[in-house]
Amino acid sequence: MTIQFNDETFRDDYTFTNSERAIKRFPFPFHEDSYMYSVNMEQHQGGPEGSIYEKRFDVDEHYISEMKDRALVLDEDPLRCQSLPHMTLAGWDLLELIMVSKSEDYPDLFELHRDGNNWHWINKPLGIEQKFVFMDESTLPYGPMEYITRQTQGDFALLDQRDENLWMDAGTVTTQADWSLDFDIGMNFFEWHAPVPLAAEMGVFKRALKFLLNIQQGMPARRLNWTMTVNPLLDTSPENYHKWGVQKTTLTPENVGQKQYLRVELQTFFRLPRSNGMVFPIRCYLISLEDLVTIPKWGRRLHRVIRDVPEELATYKGFIDNRPLIVDYLSKFDDGAPTSDGVWPD
Amino acid sequence: MSAGTNKIGVVVTDIVPLNELVTRFKFERADGGLLPTFSGGAHTVIEMKDGETTRLNPYSLMSDPADRHAYTISVRRDDAGRGGSLFLHKNVRIGDEMVISYPVNLFALDLRAHKHLMIAGGIGITPFLAQIKQLSATNGRFELHYACRNQALGSYVDDLTTAHPNNVHVYFDDDGQALDLENLLDGQPLGTHIYICGPKGMINWVRDTAERLGWPREAVHYEEFLAPQSGKPFTVKLAKSDLEFEVGEHQSLLEAIEAAGVDAPYLCRGGACGQCETDVLEADGEILHRDHWLEDDEKESGKKIMPCVSRFEGRIIVLDR
Numbered sequence: 075m076t077i078q079f080n081d082e083t084f085r086d087d088y089t090f091t092n093s094e095r096a097i098k099r100f101p102f103p104f105h106e107d108s109y110m111y112s113v114n115m116e117q118h119q120g121g122p123e124g125s126i127y128e129k130r131f132d133v134d135e136h137y138i139s140e141m142k143d144r145a146l147v148l149d150e151d152p153l154r155c156q157s158l159p160h161m162t163l164a165g166w167d168l169l170e171l172i173m174v175s176k177s178e179d180y181p182d183l184f185e186l187h188r189d190g191n192n193w194h195w196i197n198k199p200l201g202i203e204q205k206f207v208f209m210d211e212s213t214l215p216y217g218p219m220e221y222i223t224r225q226t227q228g229d230f231a232l233l234d235q236r237d238e239n240l241w242m243d244a245g246t247v248t249t250q251a252d253w254s255l256d257f258d259i260g261m262n263f264f265e266w267h268a269p270v271p272l273a274a275e276m277g278v279f280k281r282a283l284k285f286l287l288n289i290q291q292g293m294p295a296r297r298l299n300w301t302m303t304v305n306p307l308l309d310t311s312p313e314n315y316h317k318w319g320v321q322k323t324t325l326t327p328e329n330v331g332q333k334q335y336l337r338v339e340l341q342t343f344f345r346l347p348r349s350n351g352m353v354f355p356i357r358c359y360l361i362s363l364e365d366l367v368t369i370p371k372w373g374r375r376l377h378r379v380i381r382d383v384p385e386e387l388a389t390y391k392g393f394i395d396n397r398p399l400i401v402d403y404l405s406k407f408d409d410g411a412p413t414s415d416g417v418w419p420d
Numbered sequence: 421m422s423a424g425t426n427k428i429g430v431v432v433t434d435i436v437p438l439n440e441l442v443t444r445f446k447f448e449r450a451d452g453g454l455l456p457t458f459s460g461g462a463h464t465v466i467e468m469k470d471g472e473t474t475r476l477n478p479y480s481l482m483s484d485p486a487d488r489h490a491y492t493i494s495v496r497r498d499d500a501g502r503g504g505s506l507f508l509h510k511n512v513r514i515g516d517e518m519v520i521s522y523p524v525n526l527f528a529l530d531l532r533a534h535k536h537l538m539i540a541g542g543i544g545i546t547p548f549l550a551q552i553k554q555l556s557a558t559n560g561r562f563e564l565h566y567a568c569r570n571q572a573l574g575s576y577v578d579d580l581t582t583a584h585p586n587n588v589h590v591y592f593d594d595d596g597q598a599l600d601l602e603n604l605l606d607g608q609p610l611g612t613h614i615y616i617c618g619p620k621g622m623i624n625w626v627r628d629t630a631e632r633l634g635w636p637r638e639a640v641h642y643e644e645f646l647a648p649q650s651g652k653p654f655t656v657k658l659a660k661s662d663l664e665f666e667v668g669e670h671q672s673l674l675e676a677i678e679a680a681g682v683d684a685p686y687l688c689r690g691g692a693c694g695q696c697e698t699d700v701l702e703a704d705g706e707i708l709h710r711d712h713w714l715e716d717d718e719k720e721s722g723k724k725i726m727p728c729v730s731r732f733e734g735r736i737i738v739l740d741r
Contacts, residue, residue: 159532161531209557234531235528236528236638284694288687288695290426290522290524291426291458291523292456292522293522347456347458347485347523348458348459350462350525350528
């Protein structure tokens with residue numbers, strides 16, 4: 075089906091909205107009435123028709139506006155996109171992966187024509203047409219990673235694999251849940267996860283790394299992560315905390331339904347063939363509480379999850395101060411009825 | 421991750437004997453499509469239906485990683501082995517259909533290196549052939565030192581010295597030529613990475629020498645696939661699957677588990693990658709550890725086994741599988 079793209083903003087006047095279709099396909103992350111960390115990985119080989127899992131790189135109604143927001147962030151802060159010198163090959167891997175995937179998965183929106191290394195890329199939603207030579211950086215307006223990630227929703231961490239570890243050696247990160255590429259660049263898997271509470275003691279990272287190191291070509295994996303964000307703000311970065319942190323104090327019982335968003339990340343993992351690196355796309359989906367509770371099962375369950383989540387997690391995810399407000403609001407949509415297993419609406 | 425391993429149906433399109441021991445095989449996709457690109461140093465696991473036995477042996481891809489029309493491997497005949505190389509040499513014909521895995525790389529180039537110093541022994545040359553093609557296409561700096569028995573058994577010596585006269589150095593054992601390793605390592609520029617593929621003795625020699633000379637561990641890379649060895653038959657019990665069966669003399673424990681219909685994880689099948697690590701619940705006898713994945717204390721504990729290469733001697737071994 076053809077996608078109707080929204081004209082909306084993720085800053086200042088926050089005109090972001092989810093259509094009814096977007097609400098129905100929202101990746102609600104809780105499969106039961108409580109939450110704790112786990113190595114919740116599964117194969118990323120499609121999913122139910124119309125769901126965000128169906129395509130390798132989901133394109134939705136927010137595409138054009140998200141790309142405009144990314145351009146604004148990069149304009150103000152070029153360090154949101156960095157690539158260490160040895161990561162250029164991985165950048166070409168990523169460009170190839172995305173162009174091939176999108177042109178196959180959305181033939182009405184994207185086209186890729188290849189004649190040897192002479193490539194012709196057409197991105198209809200963004201009105202881009204580019205002829206270039208694959209593996210020749212001088213034929214693109216940006217490096218390969220920056221070029222393609224300016225046209226793809228979600229953040230991208232490009233990881234080098236060596237020494238039985240993964241290293242965050244390149245990326246484009248403008249829609250992040252309070253972490254900084256500029257701070258993490260060059261770090262290994264354990265180093266960049268050091269701020270996460272509880273999980274290391276649980277052995278989660280050791281097991282997750284072992285899983286990731288063994289991801290093979292053609293066998294991508296995925297998981298969901300989540301947090302809470304006040305206002306539909308994509309760029310919740312440490313660099314701009316002074317701008318958005320204060321917005322967390324603007325919640326009231328009257329506006330919490332509209333202003334408080336559940337933020338869910340679809341994290342996918344692909345082995346990159348030419349560089350033997352990995353790409354870790356982190357795609358952010360936002361939904362306001364008032365839209366979320368239109369699905370009764372989700373309203374009931376989110377109330378129970380947020381109410382019971384351990385204090386360390388609520389603190390780390392940045393909503394500990396607003397938890398009482400959120401729980402009060404959500405309690406109105408929880409009649410105590412049992413909820414069915416799994417994430418899908420009843 | 422065997423359950424999720426992507427397989428490719430291929431046709432053997434060329435078989436070229438290179439010398440009395442080594443033969444090259446070329447595979448193209450059976451459906452006529454393109455093969456996945458890969459990175460230099462990657463291997464593929466080839467499935468061989470040898471009568472009742474299914475063998476899965478890893479072989480380094482030696483073709484140009486950017487060439488998606490065909491993969492090539494070179495196989496050294498091992499007359500004393502369990503039969504995988506013999507099967508390829510004797511039973512496989514042009515036009516045969518086979519199944520191979522997607523490429524997996526456990527011997528990747530460190531792309532940070534300012535220079536790649538490659539040391540190959542015998543058939544260990546094969547991963548370097550792909551790496552050299554990859555580096556040549558990206559202006560990477562490399563130097564290859566290749567030891568083999570003699571001119572007649574020196575697979576690809578002529579191709580390499582013709583294509584890269586200034587970067588390839590060959591040593592024939594029968595002519596008494598030997599690599600002056602200390603001198604070689606001593607003269608390398610900062611940022612050089614060493615890669616070794618060859619017999620165990622050569623790998624240990626280079627690793628020990630590099631360590632003694634103060635090379636950082638992270639700058640020394642090696643690949644050694646162990647072929648599973650034959651041994652006395654033994655009985656294994658899989659606790660979770662509730663199965664008990666014999667492991668044959670020429671069968672690996674992993675192969676026996678697969679033959680029993682249990683989908684066990686694996687990647688390299690050569691004792692290197694750690695993927696098939698399995699907990700031992702009970703062992704009335706002695707585990708013969710042959711991998712280089714488990715730490716010495718893990719081997720001594722008797723609580724872990726790598727079923728791709730390790731065996732057991734005794735009454736019965738019970739695994740958590």
